[in-house]
Amino acid sequence: MIDLKSTPHSLIENFSLMKGLLSTYGPDSFQVLREQAFRSFSEFGLPTTKDEEFKYLSLKALEDGRFAPAYGATIDRYQVEQTAVGQVDAITVTFVNGEYAPELSSAHLLPKGVFIGSIRDGLAAHEGSIVRHLGEIATLKGKLGTTNDERFVYLNTAYLTDGAFVYLPKGVSLELPVHILYLTSADHGPLVSFPRTLIVLEENSDAKVLETYLGIEGVYFTNAVTEVFLGESAILEHTRFQDEQIESVHIGVNAVHQGADSIYTSNNVTFGARIARNDVNVWLDGEHTETWLNGASVGFGHQAIDNHTRIDHAKPNCNSFEVYKTILGDHALGVFNGKIFVYEDAQKTDAKQTNKAILLSPTATINTKPQLEIFADDVKCTHGATIGQLREESLFYLQSRGIPKPEAQGLLVYAFAAEVLEKITIPTVRDILEKALFEKLKESQKLPDQDGE
Amino acid sequence: MLEIKNLHARVEDKEILRGIDLSVKAGETHAIMGPNGSGKSTLASVIAGKSGYEVTSGSVELNGLDLLEMEPAERAAAGVFLAFQYPVEIPGVTNTYFLRAALNNIRRSRGEHELSMSDFMKHIKSKVLLMDMENSLLSRSVNEGFSGGEKKRNEIFQMAVLEPSLAVLDETDSGLDIDALKVVANGVNALRSPDRAIVVVTHYQRLLNYIVPDYVHILMDGRIVKSGGKELAFELEEKGYGFVEEELASKA
Numbered sequence: 001m002i003d004l005k006s007t008p009h010s011l012i013e014n015f016s017l018m019k020g021l022l023s024t025y026g027p028d029s030f031q032v033l034r035e036q037a038f039r040s041f042s043e044f045g046l047p048t049t050k051d052e053e054f055k056y057l058s059l060k061a062l063e064d065g066r067f068a069p070a071y072g073a074t075i076d077r078y079q080v081e082q083t084a085v086g087q088v089d090a091i092t093v094t095f096v097n098g099e100y101a102p103e104l105s106s107a108h109l110l111p112k113g114v115f116i117g118s119i120r121d122g123l124a125a126h127e128g129s130i131v132r133h134l135g136e137i138a139t140l141k142g143k144l145g146t147t148n149d150e151r152f153v154y155l156n157t158a159y160l161t162d163g164a165f166v167y168l169p170k171g172v173s174l175e176l177p178v179h180i181l182y183l184t185s186a187d188h189g190p191l192v193s194f195p196r197t198l199i200v201l202e203e204n205s206d207a208k209v210l211e212t213y214l215g216i217e218g219v220y221f222t223n224a225v226t227e228v229f230l231g232e233s234a235i236l237e238h239t240r241f242q243d244e245q246i247e248s249v250h251i252g253v254n255a256v257h258q259g260a261d262s263i264y265t266s267n268n269v270t271f272g273a274r275i276a277r278n279d280v281n282v283w284l285d286g287e288h289t290e291t292w293l294n295g296a297s298v299g300f301g302h303q304a305i306d307n308h309t310r311i312d313h314a315k316p317n318c319n320s321f322e323v324y325k326t327i328l329g330d331h332a333l334g335v336f337n338g339k340i341f342v343y344e345d346a347q348k349t350d351a352k353q354t355n356k357a358i359l360l361s362p363t364a365t366i367n368t369k370p371q372l373e374i375f376a377d378d379v380k381c382t383h384g385a386t387i388g389q390l391r392e393e394s395l396f397y398l399q400s401r402g403i404p405k406p407e408a409q410g411l412l413v414y415a416f417a418a419e420v421l422e423k424i425t426i427p428t429v430r431d432i433l434e435k436a437l438f439e440k441l442k443e444s445q446k447l448p449d450q451d452g453e
Numbered sequence: 454m455l456e457i458k459n460l461h462a463r464v465e466d467k468e469i470l471r472g473i474d475l476s477v478k479a480g481e482t483h484a485i486m487g488p489n490g491s492g493k494s495t496l497a498s499v500i501a502g503k504s505g506y507e508v509t510s511g512s513v514e515l516n517g518l519d520l521l522e523m524e525p526a527e528r529a530a531a532g533v534f535l536a537f538q539y540p541v542e543i544p545g546v547t548n549t550y551f552l553r554a555a556l557n558n559i560r561r562s563r564g565e566h567e568l569s570m571s572d573f574m575k576h577i578k579s580k581v582l583l584m585d586m587e588n589s590l591l592s593r594s595v596n597e598g599f600s601g602g603e604k605k606r607n608e609i610f611q612m613a614v615l616e617p618s619l620a621v622l623d624e625t626d627s628g629l630d631i632d633a634l635k636v637v638a639n640g641v642n643a644l645r646s647p648d649r650a651i652v653v654v655t656h657y658q659r660l661l662n663y664i665v666p667d668y669v670h671i672l673m674d675g676r677i678v679k680s681g682g683k684e685l686a687f688e689l690e691e692k693g694y695g696f697v698e699e700e701l702a703s704k705a
């Protein structure tokens with residue numbers, strides 16, 4: 001008899017094929033990380049809807065799919081320029097199918113001590129920093145929570161090869177934004193890639209980073225992990241834009257470690273894939289930090305978009321503000337789970353969480369769960385959730401100015417998400433994402449033309 | 454231009470307009486005055502086509518067109534403009550984009566060609582100047598974070614851009630200091646022309662010093678109880694609405 005359980009899926013199988021190749025990459029400590037992570041992943045396997053953290057998201061596509069290990073594809077500069085983010089003026093680091101693509105990256109004169117490039121190249125001058133942080137930030141070990149689930153961090157780490165590395169030494173402010181661009185083109189059948197990003201901002205440094213995941217063609221699985229370390233008083237504006245191919249799966253974990261007095265802003269823009277899952281985990285490890293988590297997700301057809309966020313208020317006097325918005329049409333499924341843990345020590349925590357959804361069709365659904373777990377007594381924590389239609393007054397206001405109802409509705413749907421994009425302070429990035437949002441909504445929402453703006 | 458006959462309207466089961474007759478000819482400016490709750494905003498909303506009001510009898514026509522049969526956007530295309538008592542904030546939509554969508558829709562439904570971006574910008578910049586506003590306002594979201602006075606000014610700015618044939622201004626004077634009031638009045642007066650009509654809704658006479666009406670109507674309890682020339686507004690200011698009530702009582 002065939003025991004189905006013993007038939008490993010491709011994500012497990014690939015490891016024995018890849019092991020030899022993987023071991024040639026990076027210092028010995030990477031090999032230790034990989035082996036440990038693979039053991040942990042194999043032990044737990046892929047999550048199912050019986051697992052609390054994946055309750056609403058079926059990952060059968062990963063179980064059933066035959067995803068080959070990714071190898072490079074050729075994408076030329078022209079193709080990149082044609083994409084939504086092709087015109088962003090930034091220090092760009094591009095990866096194609098997980099492989100660093102220097103020909104699609106841009107060289108810039110950087111301030112002394114700054115590194116922006118691949119992890120592989122970064123190891124030469126920054127091995128200490130990389131080894132110290134990689135894997136350390138994304139872990140949930142020792143953190144509160146009874147349903148912590150790190151399987152997709154394990155999986156990514158098991159296949160750790162290359163990725164992007166950004167390093168700012170003390171006191172450096174970057175003028176230009178950094179753009180980390182992960183492109184996937186699965187033109188020879190389904191593949192899986194494991195992008196890994198490490199951003200280290202030492203004390204008093206300041207940067208703006210755009211991290212983009214774009215699909216060019218095919219069916220694939222992107223399992224991304226990003227780790228962000230902010231030293232004391234460091235400031236990072238981190239925009240993540242995800243627009244994968246429609247039949248693909250994207251599972252990304254963004255883990256952040258904030259030192260005292262640091263300010264972290266995450267603008268998380270998700271247009272999804274067939275299945276898109278984002279985890280944003282922020283660990284507040286010093287007093288007087290500020291955290292802004294902004295999210296805008298848009299899904300149509302049979303897309304599933306699942307946003308999980310957690311903020312660990314482990315120290316006193318920290319503020320966090322969170323606004324997540326979701327627009328769903330057709331049969332799309334949305335999930336929002338927002339955890340806020342306030343540790344015993346973390347007096348004077350001020351945490352505010354809001355999430356809003358607009359459902360454009362009766363067959364679209366959203367599951368929303370704010371989850372506040374508070375172990376300190378002198379704190380201010382609020383959350384609010386609305387699932388709704390558009391406001392009548394706004395609709396009438398637009399109509400009274402001559403804009404017909406369907407167009408007015410479209411405009412308000414656009415505005416609902418555009419309000420999140422307004423938080424982006426890099427003008428070119430904001431403009432580009434507004435345009436991308438407009439295009440994404442245009443067809444279904446009868447939006448009036450925007451050319452020339 | 455505007456012919457309202459025996460208009461009755463209710464909200465839920467409450468009758469608010471109880472038989473309004475009003476005739477406004479092209480080139481005229483009418484003021485409608487009345488105490489709070491008398492139905493002024495309801496009248497303005499019914500003209501503009503806001504949902505939630507049930508017209509139980511009567512008619513509203515604009516140049517012979519039955520407004521009550523039209524969608525709000527069609528009314529706007531036909532030339533109706535309502536300056537809201539409480540303008541709505543629309544975060545995420547810039548003034549420029551909003552006005553361009555509005556103007557082009559109106560032009561299209563009139564069979565006119567759309568304005569090119571540069572002609573449109575020329576057009577709105579001249580109105581920015583007229584309304585003594587900052588150009589930066591154009592790239593801001595509609596009314597978002599505006600003070601009460603700024604919102605009112607923005608209403609008149611929109612009116613100036615859309616150049617309606619019938620403008621209904623609902624309490625546009627409230628929340629304005631004297632300088633802003635002059636700017637607003639100036640914007641309204643600039644629109645006055647022989648082929649346009651203006652209805653100013655207010656419960657103070659103050660604005661009428663700057664936008665001088667041809668006729669004044671007093672609305673009480675859902676009916677126009679008295680009409681007269683501009684001197685009626687002064688009389689009201691002086692004696693208060695009480696005098697009208699007394700007059701009505703003595704007639705009864």
Ligand SMILES: Nc1ncnc2c1ncn2[C@@H]1O[C@H](COP(=O)(O)OP(=O)(O)O)[C@@H](O)[C@H]1O
Pocket residue numbers: 464469487488489490491492493494495496505
């Ligand atoms: N949407 C509504 N729902 C319930 N009552 C309303 C509504 N709009 C107006 N009313 C009532 O109708 C009456 C007239 O209101 P309104 O037209 O706003 O008066 P005015 O503008 O003259 O102050 C008031 O008693 C008000 O409470």
Ligand SMILES: [Mg+2]
Pocket residue numbers: 493494495538623624
């Ligand atoms: Mg009113």
